[in-house]
Structure formats: structure tokens, C-alpha cells
């Protein structure tokens with residue numbers, strides 16, 4: 001269950017952002033994506049999650065399967081439906097992914113007392129916890145997460161780190177764009193050297209600009 005990213009180039013708004021990104025993410029491991037603001041962490045995660053195609057290169061499972069069938073993606077925007085309650089949001093996602101049961105996810109992210117509150121009435125940190133609880137109910141093996149600890153307090157951040165480590169111990173994997181130290185060891189990929197230039201983004205038509 002290894003995710004392979006091979007020679008991937010990505011663009012945003014028709015402008016090449018990264019080129020030549022290569023890594024493998026085996027089961028049981030996490031990889032932290034780092035780099036300065038605007039380097040392309042979000043763009044790369046969106047590509048790996050299947051929300052936009054790569055300019056070139058390949059994202060796939062080592063066993064030949066489709067990566068998009070294995071990945072659950074938590075974006076900046078949380079993917080939370082504002083008018084549904086906490087429980088309804090999680091039940092909705094459980095049904096989308098064919099999983100059953102939301103109780104463990106509610107407990108894990110300290111959402112039990114908030115289960116009947118509309119998501120639009122949650123605080124920023126509570127909403128973020130709901131977005132992360134969604135990862136659990138998908139039943140997916142690979143969690144791709146973009147700045148998952150934004151708005152979380154210290155206790156919730158530590159809890160999130162434990163949840164990810166439990167996920168890894170069960171054979172899952174995690175690809176996490178984060179500027180903070182989550183307090184557990186994982187490989188780090190600094191994207192700075194992969195910043196696209198017109199030389200290493202050969203499919204970019206400069207005359208288009």
C-alpha cells in the first residue's frame with residue numbers, strides 16, 4: 001500500500017509551481033511537506049488527492065491501483081457543510097465513503113457534546129476538529145492533510161498527533177503539509193528545491209503569458 005509520486009509537476013492558475021517532485025509513502029509512515037508560503041504545498045496535495053491533474057508525472061499506488069481510491073483529503077476549507085449538524089456531517093461522509101458508524105470519530109475528536117450543533121455555529125477550532133474527524137469515518141488508508149492544526153489549541157493539537165500515530169500503527173499513512181512541529185518523528189520533504197522554472201516545466205508554454 002505504498003503511494004508513489006514520480007516526477008510530478010503541478011500548476012496553479014496556469015502557472016507552473018513545482019516540478020520534478022518524487023517520493024514514495026509506504027504504509028505505516030508519515031511525510032511532512034514543508035516549504036515557504038506559496039511554494040506549492042496545497043497545490044501538490046490537491047494534485048495527489050485527484051482534485052487537479054499533474055502537468056506531468058505520475059501519482060499512483062505501487063500495486064497499480066488508483067491513488068484516489070485510497071486517499072482522504074482534508075483541505076484548508078474543511079469540507080464541512082454549514083447547515084448540517086456535527087453528527088449529520090459525519091454521517092453524510094460515512095455514507096459517501098461506504099463506512100458505518102460515527103461514534104468513534106465523535107469521541108476521538110471530542111465532539112460528542114457538540115453532535116447536535118449545526119456546523120455553522122461551531123468555533124473555528126471545533127470546525128477544524130470536525131473536518132479532521134471526517135478522516136476517520138472515510139476508512140481510507142492515506143490521509144492527505146493541509147495545515148491540519150490551524151485553529152487547534154495545544155490539547156487538540158496533541159490529540160491530533162496521537163490520532164495520526166494510531167492511524168500509522170494500524171498500517172495507514174499520512175501526508176501532512178504543516179509549518180509546525182507535531183511532536184512525532186516522520187520524514188520531511190522540503191519542496192523548496194522543486195520550485196518550477198521554465199526549464200524544468202517543459203510543458204509550460206511561456207508565450208501564453
Ligand SMILES: Nc1ncnc2c1ncn2[C@@H]1O[C@H](COP(=O)(O)OP(=O)(O)OP(=O)(O)O)[C@@H](O)[C@H]1O
Pocket residue numbers: 012013014017035036037038039040041042043044
Ligand atoms: N486560485 C489561484 N490562482 C492562481 N494562483 C494561485 C491560486 N491559488 C494559489 N495560487 C498561487 O499558487 C502558488 C502555490 O500556492 P499554494 O497554496 O499551493 O502554496 P502553499 O505552499 O500551500 O502556501 P502556504 O504555505 O501559504 O499555504 C502561490 O504562488 C499562490 O499565490
